[in-house]
Amino acid sequence: MVLNEEAAKLQTVINQTLQALSCCTDEDHGRGSLEEAEAEKLLLVSCEKRAAMLAEVSRLRERGVSGELEDAEGDSSMSQQPCRGTVSINSVQLPLKVEFVCSARTQTGRPTHYFFVLIRYGPCNIVATPLATAADAQNGDTISFPTSITLEDIHSNFEIDVEVYSLSHTSGNTCDVDLRSSSRSRITPRKLLSTIKRSNHSVTSSTMPALNTRRTSHFALVGSHKISLASLGQSKFPLDKIKFEGKIRRLLGDEFQEKVPFLSPLEGNIYLRLDSASHSNVQHQGILTMFEVVKGFGAWHRRFFVLEGNHMSYWNHPSDQGSKAAEGSISLFSSSSQSVKPVKRDSCARAYTFDLVSGIQTAQQDDQRALAKCWFSADTREDRGDWMEKLNQVLLDLHTWTHRALNHAGAQPNTRASSGNIRESSL
Template structure:
């Protein structure tokens, strides 16, 4: 009966659904309710596991889901929520990102392009190792030269030839180099370790020696001409040995009195260039000589006498004695010590002279240790040129103090310090096209060092001073920057930099240039205290 009453209601609802009609739903069964509750519980458990994994990923592994829907929902949640879940995790990630940025940050300083790191100085052990290798090389040269000289036992094997003299010269040079290296090795082993000085050191320089001439005695020249007319030629061979420092040795070519004379002097066409020298260098030039006799036809006297003696003996000997004589003459001994014996050179020292920076302008020197009967006159002539390698250059604006009508005035100038001379122009472009308005040569500087002017003397900051001296001229008077001291005029130069760093750079550059000029230029004035 109840079913009959509700049959009409279901028909009308399905036929004309109205929003205002009352909604009647069918009740769920117990099985459906259980299934729905289990699905909701499983979903809540998976969401809780995901939250714990996100908070502590290293402590608890990710729980595997048996439902495909939960896996899809988890992947979508990871892609859709890139932000940290809590404020603590946000702060942690922020600190990590800042730490990575600070680690990858590079600091670049505006260093000068011309600033090059100084080369590393070799240690004492490295120097000794290099010298020992050089000693072994010179020992091999000595052995080879001695072996070559041991083979020169007659005229047919080079006895008395120029080749033999060249071998004697090579033997002497190698022996001298070996002795110099051994002495330097012993000095390095016994030398104590010293720290490099902190003061300004002058730069290195170069030295060139050319036009070397060795004057001969007039008596020797006349006697040599008379012996040549008689058919007997007695020649003297010379060469020069230049010692610079403990191990640097240079040699000239062989010059003979027979074919290298120019007037009354023996001329050497060699040119010696010595680089990287200190200002307190000491160079020794040694003269070595050997005597050589020969006939005018080029055959040595020893060979002539041998031929004459062999002819006389050949006539007086019987055939049997002649065979034994010829057999005995076939065996020759190259040297009393055997073919591997070390020989001593036949060249001897006949004169020496020492040269330093003060002798650069001299062209004639007196030889020491010259034998009394030596063909040379005891003098030595050459031309020496010295040049220093000062690379100090500084450019920038400086404000220069000047006297204008008895009043002090400051003028801003573009200045350039080049090879010990300070040039000044009005503008930087004038350096290429115009002459300098003012030149200050550091060779005339009498200041011991260039220092900052005290504020009591000059109120302008970053001001430094240098004093120069020159001969007195007509019309010179005392003013704010010049002072008449009798025969000379002392000038006070005040230069002001723009900043403290520029002042320090200018003072260091000018002090270095001043040290270079005073060390290498003999015309530079000495400092006055």
């Protein structure tokens, strides 16, 4: 299996990285250098990727690929499901505390803290940003990462984990503090940081199979956030901390369970730009009788309709489609309806009628659209069912991927800020 082969390659990378790190015995041999930090990052990312691949292999063995596909098909047959889409993440910005940045700029020598962001979706999409320090905070107190990731053909119930890792050389040698003695003594900043560091190492190692390694990476997870469909249209996300349990929770107290550690240089939030696009590709065509208001009087007219994307265009005759411009079009994007429903006979005597609230544009109106309630009548019950199914699928895709993002952002789709920064500096 491909995943097993990739996991074996990562194991080789892990062993080689551990050998390189074992040579960093003092400052003359790379201790505290950028190269050591890069090796620590490579060790952590490789371990995370390998663990995710092995977990996916185990999951596939337990459930079976064929059984999983049958379950998915059974769920989709029960009701309409939103289409898949594409989500891209870019303009990742990590704010630091102002006092930490000011202090770091006055210090000389090697940096005391290194940071990077890990973005993961599934077992095969784990991307890490480059390492950064306080000196890389070009926008005042904010580190901007050039990394971008595009996830294509994903379900609408996606979950993307954004994790922030930190390496502190000031506390790197204090990771062997005994928790039992710490719980009986007074809490100091050094003991608190070492406790958090040990806990993060244990959480990371407990999620992975035995790697036969002597140690894990010294990078510690200091904050994370889970991106979902509800996150579209937002740019600021709070960083949540690992939920500690047992002795560590009693030692730290409940006040340290929600946000990043109070001694961390992080400000507590992460900023990033989310772009999304739906893969809706619904097409349908046929004859419908549409109720229109002409010179103040309502009348029914038979039209040939073509549904493609988010628009319904119509002509007087099917033969006019290729030779003449459309008589008008109906925008489903501007529709306020969540779904298309049949019209009751006490409201309309014409059989097989359904309604749709949307924006209508005719050949005489140019680019202006008027929001109106449209009535359509099909020739048979089956035709009405087909049209309603197609239209409801388009509306479901729009409200899932596009309208949700617009409601959060209050802007038109695909709009971008004129500046590359999505957060203003405090400095």
